[in-house]
Amino acid sequence: MQKGENGVAMVFKANPCSRADLSAMAWRVRKFGGCTTVKAFPIVEFIEHNLMDYCSLQVLDDSECDDNEAWTAPELGNIYVRNSVYEAAVNGNPRARFTLAHELGHRIFHTTSQIARCSIDEMVQLKIYQAPEWQADAFAGELLAPTRMISGLSISEICDQFTVSYDCARIQHELLQRQNLRSVG
Numbered sequence: 001m002q003k004g005e006n007g008v009a010m011v012f013k014a015n016p017c018s019r020a021d022l023s024a025m026a027w028r029v030r031k032f033g034g035c036t037t038v039k040a041f042p043i044v045e046f047i048e049h050n051l052m053d054y055c056s057l058q059v060l061d062d063s064e065c066d067d068n069e070a071w072t073a074p075e076l077g078n079i080y081v082r083n084s085v086y087e088a089a090v091n092g093n094p095r096a097r098f099t100l101a102h103e104l105g106h107r108i109f110h111t112t113s114q115i116a117r118c119s120i121d122e123m124v125q126l127k128i129y130q131a132p133e134w135q136a137d138a139f140a141g142e143l144l145a146p147t148r149m150i151s152g153l154s155i156s157e158i159c160d161q162f163t164v165s166y167d168c169a170r171i172q173h174e175l176l177q178r179q180n181l182r183s184v185g
């Protein structure tokens with residue numbers, strides 16, 4: 001999710017970005033972190049230690065966060081996360097790890113120069129590849145369980161080895177199958 005300067009959740013459109021673009025950036029991030037052979041990407045350590053000058057992870061008391069698990073402020077580049085989600089991510093909870101990877105996607109792709117607020121008309125016509133939430137989810141899936149690393153694995157093996165949720169593993173597994181079908185056809 002993203003919030004504007006007044007802290008209110010807003011609808012944005014992003015620069016168009018294909019799944020291949022998002023996948024390429026996710027792999028660059030893994031390379032930057034020295035994680036091209038590490039299966040379970042250390043998302044918390046990566047944001048806290050490798051991105052210190054680029055991205056600040058602010059852990060907030062749950063009482064300050066309403067119902068929000070985490071969000072990114074595009075004008076500041078900060079990622080805010082509620083304490084319980086941060087602790088869960090530190091402890092390897094797949095959903096919390098995905099939440100942080102999703103917010104990192106917003107930080108990389110959705111700074112103020114890369115997105116614009118949407119009018120109602122634009123919102124209706126928004127293409128999926130312009131939707132920041134879709135882009136952040138696709139980036140997170142590729143960062144945590146890159147299709148190039150999951151070949152030959154079952155969905156449950158992807159869950160176990162990459163510390164991702166069943167849904168995330170299933171989507172990445174399907175994407176790989178589609179990629180393989182395209183390369184055969």
Ligand SMILES: [Zn+2]
Nearest residue numbers: 001002133136
């Ligand atoms: Zn989001």
